[in-house]
Structure formats: C-alpha cells, structure tokens
Amino acid sequence: MNREEILQHFANEVYEPLKHQMLFTLEASFQNRKHALAKTFRNSLEQLLGKVKQMQREGTKQALGYISYSMLRTELANGRATYLVEAMDKTWFMDRHPCRDTYDAEWAFCYLDEWKTELSKQAKKYGGRIGLDDIERMKLHAAMHIHQYIIALARFSITEAWLDEIQLEDVFELRVGEYLDRSEVVYKRDVCVKDSTVMKEWLEEKKPYDYIHEVFRGIDGSQGDYEGIRLQYADLSESSFNNSVFTEGNLIGSCWNKACLQEADFSGCLIQEARFEQANLRGASFRDVIAVPGIYQSERWERPGFQPVSFAGADLTGAQFQGAYLKDADFTGAILRGADFMGAAFEGACFKGAVLDGSRFSLGMHPVVQSLT
Known part of the structure; x- marks a missing residue:
C-alpha cells in the first residue's frame, strides 16, 4: 500500500473506532457530572465578571457586547486544555481594553490525551509509516469533537442571573469557539x-x-x-x-x-x-x-x-x-x-x-x- 492507502486504512480501522469509543465515554461522563461541571463553569464566568464589574466601576470598561470562550490550538499542542475567556464591548475583538481570564477544560480534553496515547500505540503496527506528526494532526482534528462538549456545558450552565449588575449593550452574546475564528452563540440577550x-x-x-x-x-x-x-x-x-x-x-x-x-x-x-x-x-x-x-x-x-x-x-x-x-x-x-x-x-x-x-x-x-x- 502507498502512504495514502495506509492512512485511509488506519482511519477506517483504528482512528474512527477509537474516536467513537472516546466520545461515548466522554458523553457518559458529561451527563453524569454535568451539574458539578456547570458549577465550575459558572465559577469561571463569575471570576471574569468580578473583574468586569471592577473595571466598569473605575470607568475603564464599556458596556459588554460579547463574552467569548476560545479554544487555543497552540495550548492543546503543548498538552494544556486552556480556553481564553474575554469580555469585550460592542467592537468585539477590536476592543482596546478587553478583560481576560482563562478556563481549564481538562475534564473534557483528558479523554483526547488518552485517545492519542492509544492511537500512537496502534500506529506502531504500521511499521513506521504513520508518524508523530500524523498523530498530532489527528489529535487536533478530533479536538473539535471534544470542543462540542464545552459548548454544550456553556449552554447548560448559563442563566440571565449571572449577568446582574453588569452593564450590557442592548444586544449581548456569549460565544464559544476558536480564537479569532468561528464561534457559536450559546446565550443571546436582545432588549431592542x-x-x-x-x-x-x-x-x-x-x-x-x-x-x-x-x-x-x-x-x-x-x-x-x-x-x-x-x-x-x-x-x-x-x-x-x-x-x-x-x-x-x-x-x-x-x-x-x-x-x-x-x-x-x-x-x-x-x-x-x-x-x-x-x-x-x-x-x-x-x-x-x-x-x-x-x-x-x-x-x-x-x-x-x-x-x-x-x-x-x-x-x-x-x-x-x-x-x-x-x-x-x-x-x-x-x-x-x-x-x-x-x-x-x-x-x-x-x-x-x-x-x-x-x-x-x-x-x-x-x-x-x-x-x-
């Protein structure tokens, strides 16, 4: 088999079955732990909003138009499941004074690390034709599936009550996505x-x-x-x-x-x-x-x-x-x-x-x- 055929065989026989096994395991964990996970997620949001309140009291932060949770691929590549959390005005990523914090999503991405270890073990059966770079690319591709659970958790966790005492634009969104890339709305407030x-x-x-x-x-x-x-x-x-x-x-x-x-x-x-x-x-x-x-x-x-x-x-x-x-x-x-x-x-x-x-x-x-x- 040529390299393309080997990669296709590995994808069909190893990558896909192990990926689904990993995701079903994560699914069971998420459903069993979602209330505790939601509490931790709300704590991260509360921590950010505490900083925002202080900045708004000091006059250094305008009304919020967005809060974004962004997956950082460079962090994932270095073995850290860190999300950048930013509170921004209506100009979004053009905000000159964003309020920043981080959120640790290790509870979800630990399954990805375990999957990568098993994937690497299975790759050895292909006589060195599948390298570490290939495995890393597969990991970053599969990370988007894990990322879906951060979106699901955010949607499950957020209520209007958490935005009390915060100055908001008439239209406000909380989004989860990749840094400076596509993101998904998980909460929207529009009082127009x-x-x-x-x-x-x-x-x-x-x-x-x-x-x-x-x-x-x-x-x-x-x-x-x-x-x-x-x-x-x-x-x-x-x-x-x-x-x-x-x-x-x-x-x-x-x-x-x-x-x-x-x-x-x-x-x-x-x-x-x-x-x-x-x-x-x-x-x-x-x-x-x-x-x-x-x-x-x-x-x-x-x-x-x-x-x-x-x-x-x-x-x-x-x-x-x-x-x-x-x-x-x-x-x-x-x-x-x-x-x-x-x-x-x-x-x-x-x-x-x-x-x-x-x-x-x-x-x-x-x-x-x-x-x-």
Missing part, C-alpha cells in the same frame, strides 16, 4: 424593541437558518403559520403564539418560558432540550413530538447528547401528547388536567407535584405522582 407585526411576517417566511439563536421575547405572533420552521436555541420567552401552527418544526433547544401558547400546534416537532416552563399551553398539541434525551442515534456519535425537554410549572390543561416520545421529560408542578398521553412514551419522566385529574394514559402507563412538599 421589536415590532410584532414585522417579526411575525419575518417568521412566516420560514427562512432556513435566520432564526437560530435569535431572540423573539415579548412579541405577539398569534395565529401564525410557522409550519416546518427552524428555531433551534431561539428565545421566545414571554411571547404570545396562541392558535399558531409549528408542525414538523425544528425547535431543539428553543425557550418558551412564560409564553402564551394556547391551542398552538407543535405536532411532529423536534423539541429536544426545549423549555416550556410556566408557559400557558392550554389545549396545545404535542402529538408525535420527538424529545429524545442523550445521543439520538446510539450506534454513532454525531454531537453531545440532548438534555430532556422541560414543561415544569406549565399549564397543559387539555394538551395532546398522543404518540409523543418524552423520555425523561420534566413535568414538575405542571397542570395536566384532561391531557391525553395515549400511545406516548415517557419513561423516566418526572411528574412530581403535577396535577393529572382526568388525564388519559395507555393501559398500565399512568405515572406515579409525588407531592412537591
């Missing part, structure tokens, strides 16, 4: 006044990528036709979408907390990681929705596993969940009077303190409800 009519018309255009991570808080988009819309990680909290149609939409990670969604139709939607906490969902339809937690396709790793959907504290009187997949869903304190769960799968779902008077479940599937007290 929005015209509901304009926003509704824009949403009804159902553009494929424009609404992802966008903020639609407090708008009235009722009686809208949003069939098939993609609203991944969009914020629609405290908005009104009564009698609206979202059927077959991609609503992964979207936030609908305290929204008015009476008689809204979410049939056939993807709602993994979505949050409908304290929302008014009277008469809403969630027929055949998919809210699979964890890895969606268990035989192959493609991204970090999803968090369970949450309906905690929501009013779901008369809601329809026939045929829905709601494993591990959170219905804590929800009002589910007359809700229909016939044919729904809700293994591991939490109904603590929920009101289930008159609800319908398939034979033998009625949940045990615990009191909140």
